[in-house]
Amino acid sequence: MSAPSIPPSLPVPAGFHVHVANVGIKDDTDDFVVLAADRTCPAAAVFTRSRFAGPSVVVSRAHAAGGRLRAIVAISKNANVATGPEGLADAREVVEAVARRLGCAPTEVLVASTGVIGRRYPMDRLRAHLAALPAPMGTDIVAAARGIMTTDTVPKVAEARAGVARVVGIAKGVGMIEPDMATLLTFVLTDAALEAPALDALFRRAVDRTFNSVSVDTDTSTSDTAAVLASGAAGPVDPVELEAAVHAVCLDLATQVARDGEGAETLIEVRVAGARDDAQARRVAKSIVNSPLVKTAIHGADPNWGRVAMAIGKTPDCDDVDPDRVTIAFGDQQVYPARLDTEALARLSAYLGGDEVTIAVSLGVGSGTWTVWGCDLTAGYVRINADYTT
Amino acid sequence: MSAPSIPPSLPVPAGFHVHVANVGIKDDTDDFVVLAADRTCPAAAVFTRSRFAGPSVVVSRAHAAGGRLRAIVAISKNANVATGPEGLADAREVVEAVARRLGCAPTEVLVASTGVIGRRYPMDRLRAHLAALPAPMGTDIVAAARGIMTTDTVPKVAEARAGVARVVGIAKGVGMIEPDMATLLTFVLTDAALEAPALDALFRRAVDRTFNSVSVDTDTSTSDTAAVLASGAAGPVDPVELEAAVHAVCLDLATQVARDGEGAETLIEVRVAGARDDAQARRVAKSIVNSPLVKTAIHGADPNWGRVAMAIGKTPDCDDVDPDRVTIAFGDQQVYPARLDTEALARLSAYLGGDEVTIAVSLGVGSGTWTVWGCDLTAGYVRINADYTT
Numbered sequence: 020m021s022a023p024s025i026p027p028s029l030p031v032p033a034g035f036h037v038h039v040a041n042v043g044i045k046d047d048t049d050d051f052v053v054l055a056a057d058r059t060c061p062a063a064a065v066f067t068r069s070r071f072a073g074p075s076v077v078v079s080r081a082h083a084a085g086g087r088l089r090a091i092v093a094i095s096k097n098a099n100v101a102t103g104p105e106g107l108a109d110a111r112e113v114v115e116a117v118a119r120r121l122g123c124a125p126t127e128v129l130v131a132s133t134g135v136i137g138r139r140y141p142m143d144r145l146r147a148h149l150a151a152l153p154a155p156m157g158t159d160i161v162a163a164a165r166g167i168m169t170t171d172t173v174p175k176v177a178e179a180r181a182g183v184a185r186v187v188g189i190a191k192g193v194g195m196i197e198p199d200m201a202t203l204l205t206f207v208l209t210d211a212a213l214e215a216p217a218l219d220a221l222f223r224r225a226v227d228r229t230f231n232s233v234s235v236d237t238d239t240s241t242s243d244t245a246a247v248l249a250s251g252a253a254g255p256v257d258p259v260e261l262e263a264a265v266h267a268v269c270l271d272l273a274t275q276v277a278r279d280g281e282g283a284e285t286l287i288e289v290r291v292a293g294a295r296d297d298a299q300a301r302r303v304a305k306s307i308v309n310s311p312l313v314k315t316a317i318h319g320a321d322p323n324w325g326r327v328a329m330a331i332g333k334t335p336d337c338d339d340v341d342p343d344r345v346t347i348a349f350g351d352q353q354v355y356p357a358r359l360d361t362e363a364l365a366r367l368s369a370y371l372g373g374d375e376v377t378i379a380v381s382l383g384v385g386s387g388t389w390t391v392w393g394c395d396l397t398a399g400y401v402r403i404n405a406d407y408t409t
Numbered sequence: 410m411s412a413p414s415i416p417p418s419l420p421v422p423a424g425f426h427v428h429v430a431n432v433g434i435k436d437d438t439d440d441f442v443v444l445a446a447d448r449t450c451p452a453a454a455v456f457t458r459s460r461f462a463g464p465s466v467v468v469s470r471a472h473a474a475g476g477r478l479r480a481i482v483a484i485s486k487n488a489n490v491a492t493g494p495e496g497l498a499d500a501r502e503v504v505e506a507v508a509r510r511l512g513c514a515p516t517e518v519l520v521a522s523t524g525v526i527g528r529r530y531p532m533d534r535l536r537a538h539l540a541a542l543p544a545p546m547g548t549d550i551v552a553a554a555r556g557i558m559t560t561d562t563v564p565k566v567a568e569a570r571a572g573v574a575r576v577v578g579i580a581k582g583v584g585m586i587e588p589d590m591a592t593l594l595t596f597v598l599t600d601a602a603l604e605a606p607a608l609d610a611l612f613r614r615a616v617d618r619t620f621n622s623v624s625v626d627t628d629t630s631t632s633d634t635a636a637v638l639a640s641g642a643a644g645p646v647d648p649v650e651l652e653a654a655v656h657a658v659c660l661d662l663a664t665q666v667a668r669d670g671e672g673a674e675t676l677i678e679v680r681v682a683g684a685r686d687d688a689q690a691r692r693v694a695k696s697i698v699n700s701p702l703v704k705t706a707i708h709g710a711d712p713n714w715g716r717v718a719m720a721i722g723k724t725p726d727c728d729d730v731d732p733d734r735v736t737i738a739f740g741d742q743q744v745y746p747a748r749l750d751t752e753a754l755a756r757l758s759a760y761l762g763g764d765e766v767t768i769a770v771s772l773g774v775g776s777g778t779w780t781v782w783g784c785d786l787t788a789g790y791v792r793i794n795a796d797y798t799t
Contacts, residue, residue, distance in 0.1 A: 067722075068723075069719065069722035069723055070721065070722040070724075070727050070728070070730050070731075070732060071718045071719060071721065071722030071732050072722070100715070101715065101718065101732075101745075136715045137715060311701075311790070311794070312794055315790075315791055315794035315795040316794070316795070318791065318795040319794070319795030321795070325490070325491065325526045325527060328461045328491065329459065329461060331460065331461065332457075332459035332460040332461030332462070333458075333459055334460075337460055338460070341460075342460060342461050342491075355491075396791055396795075397791060397795075398788040398791045398792065400701070400705075400791075401705055401708065401786055401787060401788045401790075401791060402788065404701070404702055404705035404706070404709070405705040405706070405708040405709030405711070405786075405787075
């Protein structure tokens, strides 16, 4: 599948530095990343709602509540989930060591970790690295994006501008989940100056319309973490422009995640309009993008609009949806209601065989809209997830 | 996959007769079935909640509301869905012709149809058959079970006794859905005597704990129909015994459906106990049985309890579930919390490689329980659904 080309390197925004290293968590690829602001700055973060959240999420949720952070430490190839009190102590020890090196309070450091579950970190190796931890001096965000990968096939990086400020984000995850039951992580850095409450509000809106609107397989991980830090080094910018830039970065990263979904060959975008409200549009869009029958139809390049109609029909709280007012299109070709000639069907099959497919639905009820992203369901998905062994 | 062996034939309960024929809807297999009571009798039915329900469901829902029926006519290999006003007229014409032959009101006849959508019945062939329709004289319910199959690989029949009364049921469906976007149909006949309101209440309870607790792939069809007719020929029986018999027949049929799920190799039973209430137990059980990661883990015979924990963790409205009080078992082997030795792991892998797997979860909150059934997710499912072309 074609993906946006990732630049070989990209500088972090002003006021940030990174440290990327191999600690030997699993192999000799980079697995230890610190994203650090040069001084403590406004920040916001959102986390998985899973009841089985691991210690990284438990610790980070408490630290993010303060609205000011100095750094994020991310460890890959081990999720540190279901590791008991020892796992919680390990997470705290990592956070404290990083805080000590940076000269900040431990409550100003987030920790995120994805990979295998039920297994403790190799603490001897981690301790050796933490004892000699250098001050973050790196400026390449692409190296950090590679350092947080687990089974991702490509690093995920996005950038946008808001006046004089830059917004740069990285993400990892090949679905809301992946074979190790790890996870979506995304970190956004900006040198724009703004206060924590405003940052929190705009970040939540952006995540809701982007990452929370991506689904590879309906499963929700125990470790999902999205965080933003604003160093302020570029000074204040138009908040509307900044929100647009953060939204653009999150959207870019979210579709990169959907494209890299396990076994995925096609990026599916589902746009629902004409709903009673945005919430109804979102429910219908998610019902469509998560339907295994729709996902397999797209995989087979089959213009089977009946499966889209089925997915609309099963969505809860849609009593006001009248099938006679619904329209369904694949790309710009309306398929319901419609009678397609042979030529139109051939064009449609060619379109559905591409690596990006849009399904556009109008419900004919009101003016609510929502867009979600997902991917097709392939034998590759089954192979990846059935063959993986704990 | 081993399935319960279907008897070569089985008589309908007293007071019923069947007519099974080939009308040529698609090929030369039986595709036209009438299940008729010898006289109009108490009946109950439940239908899909889909907003895209077809004319068969629209007509039958209205007719079932009266609580008294004479017959069910079932046509297979064509769903008569999304066929416009003509499809509705076709459904009414079929019902009226059957009613005329039986000498009852059209409102005493249900119609059910599954198969390809968006295509009208071959009305010339149907009309020719209806014009010379014989009185139902058959007594073999297995022939009827074969006559309603579409892509099912085996007919589905079940029987139970309640005192002097018999309860016999048939079903079709290889999931809540199948490639043609057809559907689950189930028809239960009993010679017990009881009034329609009591029959309706016990049937709804049975369907809720059986068919509504089966999920092959989370998709809900536009045509799901479950109906029960009570001829009364055997006289009244203990209502508790009758409910147990109807429940047993529905459960037997429901697990036959799950076993025959598209591409399925393993029947999965998920039992949740210790929930706040039955509704919470049901939500958690469905979250587990529908998780693609759990389904692929079972397919791979992988004792990956972390995926079960993930599925519990993502279930809505479970704030009172504490991971430290949860237990998870595969069969009779607890896997969380636990430390398994090599021998136990080997036994577990052998168990998971079988054709029936039970996942038992205790939430440690209250006394609510629910059990659901599903199947593994295989490359066969993807193949069947991606290769099917409208």
